[in-house]
Amino acid sequence: MTNNETIVALATPNGIGAIAVIRLSGLDAITIANSVWRGKDLTKEASHTIHFGHIMDGDLMLDEVLASLFIAPSSYTRENVVEISCHASGYIIESIIKLFIKKGARSAKPGEFTLRAFLNGQLDLSQAEAVADLIASNSKASQQVALQQLRGGFSSQLQTLREQLVNFASLIELELDFAEEDVEFANRGQLKQLIVDITRIIGRLIQSFELGNAIKQGVNTVIAGRPNAGKSTLLNALLNEERAIVSHIPGTTRDTIEEVLNIQGINFRLIDTAGIREATDAIEQIGVQRTMEKISQSALLIYVFDAEQITLDELKSDLTSLQTPGVAMLLVANKMDLLNSAGKEDDIEAFFQTSGLPDNQTIFISAKEKLHIDDLKNRIYSAAIKDQLSGDETLVTNIRHLEALQKTEEALTRILGGIDGSITSDFLSIDIKQALHYLGEITGAVTTDDLLDNIFSKFCIGK
Template sequence: MNTTEDTIVALATPSGIGAIGVIRLSGPDAITIAQKVWKGKDLTKQPSHTLHFGRVMDGDMELDEVVASLFVAPRSYTRENVVEISCHGSNYIIEAIIKLFIKNGARAAKAGEFTLRAFLNGQLDLSQAEAVADLIASNSKASQQIALQQLRGGFSNQLSHLREQLVQFASLIELELDFAEEDVEFANRDQLKKLIQEITKVIGSLIQSFELGNAIKNGVNTVIAGRPNAGKSTLLNALLNEERAIVSHIPGTTRDTIEEVLNIKGINFRLVDTAGIREATDTIEQIGVQRTMEKISQSALLLYVFDAAQITPEELAADLQSLQTPGVAMLVVANKIDLLSRKDGKSGSPQDESGINELLSDFRTSGLSDFIGISAKEKQHIDELKQQIYAAAIKENLSGHETLVTNIRHLEALQKTEESLVRVLDGIDGVTSDFLSMDIKQALHYLGEITGAVTTDDLLENIFSKFCIGK
C-alpha cells in the first residue's frame, strides 16, 4: 500500500567514490530529522530554497562538513518537506549519515519512491513520472528531447484534452439513462460521431508514432550483412572512424557479431557487423552465418554491402531476394568503387564520378533497388551513406515539438482506447445509450491509465520498481 505519512531517505547520486554524494530526505519530518543531527543554523526556522553550511553530528562525533539544501512543502519535487545533504563522496561517510537519519526516524526509500510521491501528491501525472526515468536513461539528444517534452506535459495535455471532451458526452449519455422512459437524447449523435472520428484520428497518429519514438528512445538496430570479403568490417570501421573490427583479405574473418553504437544527428544506431553470408566451410562459420540471419530478422535496418568489382547483377539480385525480411528496411551499398576499372581498359587509373556511375549503371539497369556507391577503405561517400542511413530509419522530420509515443504501456493503452472508440462508432446509430456509455467509459479508462487518472497499486509498483533508488 502506498503511503506518504513517513519520511524516507536515500542516496540521490550514483554509488561509488566521488567528490560529493547527495543524500535526500523527503517527508513530513524531513527537516526536524535533519535538525536532530545538525550543527549550524536552525533548519526548522529557515526559508525554502536556501543553502546552509554545517556539520552532521553523531552525538559528539562529527561525521562530515556538509551543505544542506532546504525545500519546504509544497515547493519541492515531492511537494513534501525535502532536505538534501551534500557531503563528501566517501562510501563510509554516506552510509554513516544515512544510518544516522534512519536511527532518528527516517526509513530507507524504495526504488522510485521519491517520484512516486511526486505523482501521489499531484506534482506529476503518471506519464510525466515515467518521463523522469526516460530522461535519466536518455543517451542521445533526440531521446533527451522527447523525454523532456513529455516531462513538461506535452503528451499529458494532449490526452487530457481528448479525455475531457469524451467525459462531457459520457455525462450527457448517462443523463439519458436517467430519463430512459422519456425516450429523449441529450447527446447529439452527429456531434458525438464527429468527436469520436477526430479523437480516433489523433489516437491513430499517436499509435503510428511509436515506431519512430521507440527507435529514438532505444536506438535503431542496424545490421551490416553481405558476402565474405565485401568490406563489411571495413565499413563498420569507416562509419565509426576507428579500427573496431579486424580487417583481412581472407574471406570469413568475422565469425561472430560485433556491435557498436553510431550517433547520427542525435539518433543512436546500434550497428552489428556480421559473418559473411555463404556456404559455410566449417561448423564455427556455419554458426556465424546462422547468427547473421537471426540478427537480420531482429533488426529495423539492414545495410547490405556488396563488392562492386566482383559480384554480378544476377548474384546481387539473388542475394537481395533471399534477404528481404518483412518489417526490415534495406539499404544497398556498393563497396570498393575505388577498384572499378574504366571501360576503356585502363585498369588502375584514377576514377572520375562519371566513370564509376557508368559501371554501377549495369546493376541499376538490371531492375535492382537503388543503392549508394562507396569505398569504405578510402572513406569515399561515407558521409552521404550516413545521411541515407538516417533517412531510411527516420522517415519524418523531427522538430522536437511533436508528440511521440515511446512507452510500450502507453502504446497498449492507446490501442485499447482505439478499439473502444471503434465500437462506439459502429454502434452509434443502432445501439442503446447504455451500450454506448459502456464503450465510452472503457475508452476513458484506458486513456486514464496513461496519465494516472486510473491506477492500481500493482500498476504503480510495476512502474516505479524500475526506477533507481534515490529518484
Template sequence: MINESTSTPIQTEDTIVALATANGAGAIAVIRLSGPQAIQIVHTVFKGKNLLKQASHTLHFGFIADGEVVLDEVVVSLFIAPKSYTKENVVEISCHGSPYIIQSIIKLLMVKGARAAKPGEFTLRAFLNGQLDLSQAEAVADLIASDSKASHQIAMQQLRGGFSNQLQVLRDQLIHFASLIELELDFGEEDVEFANRDQLKSLILEINKVIFELVRSFELGNVIKQGVNTVIAGRPNAGKSTLLNALLNEDRAIISPIPGTTRDTIEEILNINGVNFRLIDTAGIREATDAIEAIGVQKTMDKISTSALLVYVFDVNELSEAELKSDIESLQRPGIPTLAIANKIDLPVKRSITFGSSEAIKYLEISAKEKQHIDELKQLIYDTAIQGRLTGEETVITNIRHLEALQRTQESLERVLYGMENPVTSDFLAMDIKQALYYLGEITGTVTTDDLLENIFSRFCIGK
C-alpha cells in the same frame, strides 16, 4: 454524470531517505530526505543554523555530527512543502562522496527516524501528491536512462506534459458527450437525445485519427529509445568490417583479405544526428566451409530478421547487377528498409551497376577504405530509419504500457461507432465511452491500481 476528483497533496506519515547520486566514490554525493519530519530529522544532527527557522529554497553550510563525532562538512538544501519535487518537506545533504561517509550519514538519519526509500519512491510521492501525472513520472525514468539527444528530447517533451495535455484534451471532449448520454438515461422514458450523434461520430473519428498517429509513433519511439539495430551484411571480402571501422572512425573490426575473417557478430554504437544506431557487423554470406563459419552465417540471418535497417555491402568490381538483386532479394525481410552500398569505388571498376533506388531499397557508392562518401552514407542511414518523423514538436510514444492502453482505447471507440451504426441503446454507448475514458486515464494515472504503481516505480533507481 462522470465525476473526477481533483488531486490534493497526500502527506504520508513517514519520512524517507536515500542516496540521490550514483553509488561509488566521488567528489560529492547528495542524500535526499522527503516527508513531514525531513527538516526536523536533519536539524537534530546538523551543526550550523537552526534549520527549523530557515526559509524554503535556501542553502546552509555546516557539519553533520553523531553526538560529538563530526561525520562530514556539508551543505544542506531546504525545500519546504508544497514547493518541492514531492510536494513534501525535502532536504538534500551535499556531502563528500566517500562511501563510508554516505553510509554513516544515512545510518544516522535512519536512527533519528527516517526509513530507507524504496525504488522510485520520491517520484511516486510526487505523483500521489499531484506534482506529476503518471506518464510524466515515467518520463523521469526515461530521462535518466536517455543516452542520446533524440531519447533525451522525447523524454523531456513527455516530462513537460506534451503527451498528457494531448490526452487530456481528448478525455475532456469524451467526458462532455458521456455526460450528455448519461443525462439521456435519466430521461429514458421520454425518448430524448441530448448528445448529437453526428457530432459524437465526428469527434470519435477525430480522436481515432490522433490515437492512430500516436500508436504509429511507437515504432519510431521504440527504436530511438533502444537504438536502431542496423545490420551490415554482404558476401565475404565485400568490405563490411572496413565500413564499420570507417563509420566509427576507429579500428574496431579486424580487416583481412582472407575470406571469412569475421565469424561472429561485432556490435558498436554510432550516434548520428542525436540518434543511436546499433551497428552489427556480420559474417560474410556464402556456402560455409566449416561448422564455425556456418554458425556465423546463421547468426547473420538471425540478426537481419530482428533488425530495423539492413545495409547490404558489395564489391562493385566483383558483383553483377543480377547477383546483387538476387542477394538482396534473399536477404530482405518485410518492413525492413534496405540500403545497397557499392563499395571499393577507389579501385578500377570492372562492372557497371545501374541499380535504381526505390522506396524499399536505396543505392549509394562509397569507398570504405578511403572513407569516400561516408558522411553521405551516415545521412542516408539516418534519413532511412527516421524518415522525417522526428521534428522535435510531435508526440512520440516510447512506452509499451501507453501503446497497449491506446490500442484498447481504439477498440472501445470502435464499439461506440458500431453501436451508433446499428444502433444500440444509450446505456451501451455510455458503457463503451466510459471504457475508452478508463484506458486513457490509465496512461496519465487518473485510473490506477496499487499493482500498476508498484510495477512502474519498482523499475526506478533508489533515490529517484
C-alpha cells in the same frame, strides 16, 4: 505506504567522488535533519536556501556539508525535502544515512520520491515515467523526447481528448436517467465526429511508437553482405576506430559484432555480421544463420557489396534473399577506389532500374579510403528516421502507453459501430467508459497498486 513517513536515500550514484547528495522527503524531513545539524536552525530557514554546517552523531562530527531546503509544497515531492551535499566517501554516506534512519527516517524504495510526486499531484503518471526515461537517455533525441513528455506535452494532449469524451459520457448518462422518456441529450452526429477526430489522433500516436521506440532504444542496424565485401572495414570507418578485425581472407567475421553509432542525435546499434555464402564449416554456418536472424530483428539493413567483383546475377540473388518485410534496406557499393571502369557504376544503377526489385538508390563508397562515409551516415539517418522527427511532435516511447492506446482505439471503433448501428445509450455508455479508462491508465487518472509497483520498482533508488 504512509505519506507521513520520512524517507531517505542516496540520490547520486554509488562510488568514490567529490560530492554525494543524500535526500530526505517527508513531514519530518527538516526536523530530522536539524536534529543532527550543527549550524543555523534549519526549521527557521526559508525554502530554497542552502546552508553550511556539520552533521553530528552526538559529539562526533561525520562531515562538513551543505543542506538545501525545500519546504512543502514547493519541492519535487510536494513534501518537505532536505538534500545533504556531503563528501562522497562510502563510509560518510553510510554513516549519515544510518544516522537519519536512527532519528526516524526509513530507507526509500526504488522510485519512491517520484511516486510521492505522482501521488501528491506534482506529476501525472506519464510524466513520472518520463523521469526514468530522461535518466536513461543516452542520445540527444531520446533526451529531447523524454523532456517533452516530462513537460506534459503528451499528457495535455490526452487530457484534452479525455475531457471531450467525459462531456459526452455525462450526456449519455443523463439519457439513461430519463430512459422512459426516450430523449437524446447527446447529439449522435457530434459524438460521431468527435470519435472520428479522436481516433485519428490516437492512430497517429500509435504509429509514432515505431519511431519513438527507435529513438529511445536505438535503431537496430545490420551490416550484411558477401565475405570480403568490406563489412568490417565499413564498421571501422563509420566508428572511426579499428573495432573489427579486417583481413583479405574471406570469412574472417564468424560472429556478430555490435557497436553504437550516434548520427544527428540518434543512436544506431550497428551489427557487423558474418559473410553470406555457402558455409565451409559448422562454425561459419552458425555465423550465417545468426546473420539472417539479426536481419529479421533489425529496422535497417545495410547491404554491402564489392562493386568491382560482384556480378549483376549475384547482386540480384543476394537482394532477393535478403529482403525482409518491415526492414528498410540501404545498398552500399564498396571499393569504388578499385573500380576499373567508370561505367560499372552506370551498369549497377541501370540494373536496379530494370531488375524489378524495389527502388533502392545505391551509394558508392570506399570504406578503406573513407570516401563518402559522411554521405552514407546521412543516408543511414534518412533511411531510418525519414522526415518523421520534428521538435514539437508527440512521440509514444513506452510499450505500456502503446497498449493502452491500442485498447482505446478498439473501444472507439466499437463506439463508431454502435452509433451507426443505433445501439442504445447503455451500451454506448459502456464503450465510452472503456475508452476513458484506457486513456486514464496512461496519465494515472486510473491506477492500481500493482500498476504503480510495476512502474516505480524499475526506477533507481533515490529518484
